[in-house]
Amino acid sequence: MKDRLSNLDEKKRIKIINSAMEEFSRNTYQKASTNKIVEKAGISKGSLFNYFQSKEKLYEYLETFSIREIADAVVKKLDWEEPDILQRIKNIVIIKLDVCRKYPHLIEFSKRIYENKSIDDLKAIYEEFVPNIYEKVYYENIDFSLFKEDIEINEIMNIMIWTFEKMGENYLNRIKSGERVKIDAISNEVDRYIEVLRKGFYR
Amino acid sequence: MKDRLSNLDEKKRIKIINSAMEEFSRNTYQKASTNKIVEKAGISKGSLFNYFQSKEKLYEYLETFSIREIADAVVKKLDWEEPDILQRIKNIVIIKLDVCRKYPHLIEFSKRIYENKSIDDLKAIYEEFVPNIYEKVYYENIDFSLFKEDIEINEIMNIMIWTFEKMGENYLNRIKSGERVKIDAISNEVDRYIEVLRKGFYR
DNA sequence: AACTGAAGTGACCACACTGGTCAAAAGAAC
DNA sequence: GTTCTTTTGACCAGTGTGGTCACTTCAGTT
Numbered sequence A, B: 001m002k003d004r005l006s007n008l009d010e011k012k013r014i015k016i017i018n019s020a021m022e023e024f025s026r027n028t029y030q031k032a033s034t035n036k037i038v039e040k041a042g043i044s045k046g047s048l049f050n051y052f053q054s055k056e057k058l059y060e061y062l063e064t065f066s067i068r069e070i071a072d073a074v075v076k077k078l079d080w081e082e083p084d085i086l087q088r089i090k091n092i093v094i095i096k097l098d099v100c101r102k103y104p105h106l107i108e109f110s111k112r113i114y115e116n117k118s119i120d121d122l123k124a125i126y127e128e129f130v131p132n133i134y135e136k137v138y139y140e141n142i143d144f145s146l147f148k149e150d151i152e153i154n155e156i157m158n159i160m161i162w163t164f165e166k167m168g169e170n171y172l173n174r175i176k177s178g179e180r181v182k183i184d185a186i187s188n189e190v191d192r193y194i195e196v197l198r199k200g201f202y203r
Numbered sequence C: 001a002a003c004t005g006a007a008g009t010g011a012c013c014a015c016a017c018t019g020g021t022c023a024a025a026a027g028a029a030c
Numbered sequence D: 001g002t003t004c005t006t007t008t009g010a011c012c013a014g015t016g017t018g019g020t021c022a023c024t025t026c027a028g029t030t
Helices: A010-026 A034-041 A045-051 A055-077 A085-102 A106-116 A119-129 A133-139 A153-176 A183-201 B010-026 B034-041 B045-051 B055-077 B085-102 B106-116 B119-129 B133-139 B153-176 B183-201
Strands: none
Touching: A010 A034, A010 A055, A010 A106, A034 A045, A034 A055, A055 A085, A055 A106, A055 A119, A055 A133, A085 A106, A085 A133, A085 A153, A085 A183, A106 A119, A119 A133, A153 A183, A153 B153, A153 B183, A183 B153, A183 B183, B010 B034, B010 B055, B010 B106, B034 B045, B034 B055, B055 B085, B055 B106, B055 B119, B055 B133, B085 B106, B085 B133, B085 B153, B085 B183, B106 B119, B106 B153, B119 B133, B153 B183
């Protein structure tokens, strides 16, 4: 068989991926330690190099894995008919949060990818999976007539997207530092911000 | 003399601080290399351990330095009489950007500090320099009656602050990847967003 | 030019840790 | 019991570590 990893028990596979993501997100590629990865994953050195042939192959696997994981989740779970951008953004927040519950270091790891790849490179990889994903997610079927007249759509869109990205980062930090955050609390806060943004920018 | 560093030529001192900040922001404390630091700073190993006694002392120096540097700049340069929160936020953006031009890795390094200190610890350190700095910066002398009625002030404040933090992060990324960004362009974009936010949330 | 104290250097150290290997052990299936 | 697959971890040669200190270079004074 080609892919020795996919034959593994899912819990074990996730544990390995999370351990590797954590190590690679804390350190540069060179300084990330395969010893630490196997230790935290609870497997032996030999196994890691059996599943992946080398440290480099492991890193490349994680790279495409993390990009594909988010893109797939968004494509599959997003309600592409929702015309209200605020509802759609909420939808995306929930989807991303769901992925992050499975892979808590995915966001941090993705940021590391940025260090060696330009934004255009990254977009190209995303678009390889789903052509024009960026435009589609935030523009396809969106009803821009909901916005007030005479107002800069680009800026409003950024303000909305940034708001929820920052909220997500804050929650992720709190979760990482041990706090137990209920999904309902997040959903409520998202709704509160949606309401404020609606009052500000919608007709 | 006690502080061997302050006797140095300023350019040299800044070069050392920047080199150390960069190394410590790319790697965990343990994996950050003093060899790399002296290499990039253009000084010898002996000198580094002459200025600071140990790797740990160097790290501690950077920690208080970076916190103090931002706090001092804000306290000294902020117009504390400005009642318009949007103008005040713009003021802060410009001040931070100015500090970052001198120390480009300060923000990234500060994020590393978070990993080992809780948010409350950090606030405590800030407040040691300037009591109640957080409340003062965003609330002292601010005229909240500028806001629309019946709207959540906390949420609006966060939306505004987050918007400009995200903008700052984007600019920092672009600068780090080599782009030459003019200060005027940033100022213009800040103004554009201020206008949009004003239309949305002010009376 | 000669002297002096301070500032700066880099070869050197003992050692921790590296990515990767592979013979042997353990497990699975019959 | 036999055969095949999966897993293990001691082991390797090599790299890089934080820190030292005998030495050189420099700046100032006489």
